[in-house]
Amino acid sequence: MDEFAEQVIARIRAARRALGEAAGSPDSFAVQETLDELEDALRCARDGGVEVPPVGGDDEAMKR
Known part of the structure; x- marks a missing residue:
């Protein structure tokens, strides 16, 4: 996985966590x-061709 993809996925994970906290x-x-x-983070991933792990998904499968 390249640096751009790692940054986008990290941004998505952070946004998912923040949304979970805000939902309460x-x-x-x-x-x-x-x-x-x-x-916005998901749009960046889509536009950049980055495969996004599902919520709670196995991140190791994404690295292959």
Whole structure:
């Protein structure tokens, strides 16, 4: 996996974690903000041809 792909996947993982944390919050702005970040990171992955691991997926399978 190249550096760009690693950075995009790290960004997606961070956004997924943030969204999970925000989902438990009564602050709807925080949820929308983290959802926007996740959507943007996923768009970068798609545009860059980066295969995104599923939520809770096996990351080792992505490195092959």
